[in-house]
Amino acid sequence: xxxxxxxxxxxxxxxxxxxxxxxxxxxxxxxxxxxxxxxxxxxxxxxxxxxxxxxxxxxxxxxxxxxxxxxxxxxxxxxxxxxxxxxxxxxxxxxxxxxxxxxxxxxxxxxxxxxxxxxxxxxxxxxxxxxxxxxxxxxxxxxxxxxxxxxxxxxxxxxxxxxxxxxxxxxxxxxxxxxxxxxxxxxxxxxxxxxxxxxxxxxxxxxxxxxxxxxxxxxxxxxxxxxxxxxxxxxxxxxxxxxxxxxxxxxxxxxxxxxxxxxxxxxxxxxxxxxxxxxxxxxxxxxxxxxxxxxxxxxxxxxxxxxxxxxxxxxxxxx
Amino acid sequence: xxxxxxxxxxxxxxxxxxxxxxxxxxxxxxxxxxxxxxxxxxxxxxxxxxxxxxxxxxxxxxxxxxxxxxxxxxxxxxxxxxxxxxxxxxxxxxxxxxxxxxxxxxxxxxxxxxxxxxxxxxxxxxxxxxxxxxxxxxxxxxxxxxxxxxxxxxxxxxx
Numbered sequence: 001x002x003x004x005x006x007x008x009x010x011x012x013x014x015x016x017x018x019x020x021x022x023x024x025x026x027x028x029x030x031x032x033x034x035x036x037x038x039x040x041x042x043x044x045x046x047x048x049x050x051x052x053x054x055x056x057x058x059x060x061x062x063x064x065x066x067x068x069x070x071x072x073x074x075x076x077x078x079x080x081x082x083x084x085x086x087x088x089x090x091x092x093x094x095x096x097x098x099x100x101x102x103x104x105x106x107x108x109x110x111x112x113x114x115x116x117x118x119x120x121x122x123x124x125x126x127x128x129x130x131x132x133x134x135x136x137x138x139x140x141x142x143x144x145x146x147x148x149x150x151x152x153x154x155x156x157x158x159x160x161x162x163x164x165x166x167x168x169x170x171x172x173x174x175x176x177x178x179x180x181x182x183x184x185x186x187x188x189x190x191x192x193x194x195x196x197x198x199x200x201x202x203x204x205x206x207x208x209x210x211x212x213x214x215x216x217x218x219x220x221x222x223x224x225x226x227x228x229x230x231x232x233x234x235x236x237x238x239x240x241x242x243x244x245x246x247x248x249x250x251x252x253x254x255x256x257x258x259x260x261x262x263x264x265x266x267x268x269x270x271x272x273x274x275x276x277x278x279x280x281x282x283x284x285x286x287x288x289x290x291x292x293x294x295x296x297x298x299x300x301x302x303x304x305x306x307x308x309x310x311x312x313x314x315x316x317x318x319x
Numbered sequence: 320x321x322x323x324x325x326x327x328x329x330x331x332x333x334x335x336x337x338x339x340x341x342x343x344x345x346x347x348x349x350x351x352x353x354x355x356x357x358x359x360x361x362x363x364x365x366x367x368x369x370x371x372x373x374x375x376x377x378x379x380x381x382x383x384x385x386x387x388x389x390x391x392x393x394x395x396x397x398x399x400x401x402x403x404x405x406x407x408x409x410x411x412x413x414x415x416x417x418x419x420x421x422x423x424x425x426x427x428x429x430x431x432x433x434x435x436x437x438x439x440x441x442x443x444x445x446x447x448x449x450x451x452x453x454x455x456x457x458x459x460x461x462x463x464x465x466x467x468x469x470x471x472x473x474x475x476x477x478x
Contacts, residue, residue, distance in 0.1 A: 070414075070453045237409055240417030241409055241413075245417055
């Protein structure tokens with residue numbers, strides 16, 4: 001990963017800002033037809049946003065766009081969403097977001113560039129759209145820089161949870177013909193103190209998901225947190241003690257082949273020749289490729305002894 | 320053609336008998352809980368049991384497992400009835416990234432089978448061949464101590 005500077009992101013933002021001004025404004029939290037099919041929504045399960053599914057039985061699924069590497073992000077981001085949603089933590093689960101441009105880390109870029117800068121409410125959709133467009137263009141769906149909680153957690157998970165809570169309360173208010181301000185919520189249950197009525201989130205999932213999503217929902221003050229600040233068991237732990245957790249090395253895709261690089265045994269070595277005969281005829285071997293004096297860097301294989309030459313995308317493309 | 324018994328199930332495999340057991344388990348049998356770490360028996364991520372004893376499957380030829388009982392992380396417990404070590408691992412919240420944990424758990428299970436109440440020195444001795452890049456060692460030790468207590472309270476059920 002190259003070095004990011006605030007300057008890079010601000011510059012990108014300005015460039016894309018021009019596009020936003022002529023009408024390309026995307027609300028990142030929007031329910032998106034492009035990802036709905038990838039979210040494995042079950043019968044009756046409502047996709048509130050790209051970050052959140054709610055099932056009729058009150059199961060909340062936080063859709064987390066970051067890799068779990070032991071830092072606990074599959075749990076901490078779900079906690080941030082669940083807290084703002086006032087969800088019953090015992091019914092909260094998570095799924096890994098699909099690899100899709102809708103999950104470009106706009107919140108990470110936004111948080112990195114703007115920090116805690118106050119943005120007028122009316123500009124939020126434009127600015128979010130701007131950063132989403134910028135990060136989509138860059139193909140950014142990454143995990144790194146200790147930024148997941150501070151950015152995706154803060155600007156996506158908390159907002160998505162709070163927005164869904166507001167939608168659920170509004171749906172209940174509509175049905176009960178009361179003011180949404182008279183309703184309270186906790187543990188995935190909506191209550192109306194005046195009439196003593198109460199209902200679970202699941203009962204209003206469909207009606208709520210059909211309502212417009214508030215772009216700037218009210219977030220809790222720290223004193224109101226019920227899940228954040230606690231230390232619940234990690235959601236990823238069970239799969240890691242029974243062997244069922246899927247790591248990169250465990251993934252199998254259609255027509256997938258394995259490649260391995262035989263690196264130079266000493267620093268500074270140059271390739272003089274490659275004798276492939278000893279391995280070429282082994283069962284299962286497709287091809288031995290002489291990469292020359294190439295250096296791998298991220299997804300690219302760069303030619304030249306210092307790895308600073310042109311990218312060698314051709315090497316694997318033809319296999 | 321070789322015949323292997325893994326987690327009580329018999330497999331007839333058409334593999335080169337010199338193939339490391341690890342790859343037969345992972346790729347032919349599809350049991351991916353056992354991990355490849357270093358490939359040279361230095362890290363312990365690939366630990367499985369051969370007749371109850373921990374071995375490094377990355378350097379164990381498949382032929383060496385013929386006629387023996389192989390046990391992997393998938394074979395020590397059931398989803399609704401975890402092995403006491405797995406249960407202790409959850410209670411102590413041991414795993415972080417989790418990559419080494421199958422090997423850690425297999426090493427811990429073997430340790431407790433041979434030494435039901437190990438002290439810290441014995442734990443460190445038995446577990447020194449299993450490396451954890453996240454540094455979960457203190458929780459691994461706590462997990463083993465907890466499992467030792469559970470196993471003792473659980474009678475002979477789990478050995």
